[in-house]
Amino acid sequence: MPLFCLLLGVAFGFILSRSGAADYNYIQGMFLFEEFQLYGIIGTAVAITAPGLWLLKRYGRTLTGRPLVIERKAGHRGNLYGGILFGIGWSITGMCPGPVLVNVGEGKLYALAAFAGVLVGAGAFGALYPRLVRPFRLPPLAVGTGEG
Numbered sequence: 001m002p003l004f005c006l007l008l009g010v011a012f013g014f015i016l017s018r019s020g021a022a023d024y025n026y027i028q029g030m031f032l033f034e035e036f037q038l039y040g041i042i043g044t045a046v047a048i049t050a051p052g053l054w055l056l057k058r059y060g061r062t063l064t065g066r067p068l069v070i071e072r073k074a075g076h077r078g079n080l081y082g083g084i085l086f087g088i089g090w091s092i093t094g095m096c097p098g099p100v101l102v103n104v105g106e107g108k109l110y111a112l113a114a115f116a117g118v119l120v121g122a123g124a125f126g127a128l129y130p131r132l133v134r135p136f137r138l139p140p141l142a143v144g145t146g147e148g
Helices: 002-019 022-029 037-059 077-093 097-105 109-135
Strands: none
Touching: 022 077, 022 097, 037 077, 077 109, 097 109
């Protein structure tokens, strides 16, 4: 299974790279409403994924036959502020976590700074989470994989 996941990740990274979804200029152009290619890529991803999710929910089983359980997550202030922070970082660096790794793999030096920012930000969030729970009304932090 880990080899399959690695191959799937490499294929996904290749598609991101070849489609321009990891290209700084395309991403900046999207945020400036000058390039519309990425809107098409995102729309295509939604159009392909939505029917699959509908089928999974309708039949309630995964492809392996296991029961499918999709829990609705409660909304809270952290979703709004986290989304704003994510969007700011995405627009400044031109990368979100997937494309950061694609750009590092393509040998783009500036991507290392963005990757360092991802690691520092994730670490800071984990360290500061207990202090952020009350002001942002965040849910308790779940520990473990969630698989039992």
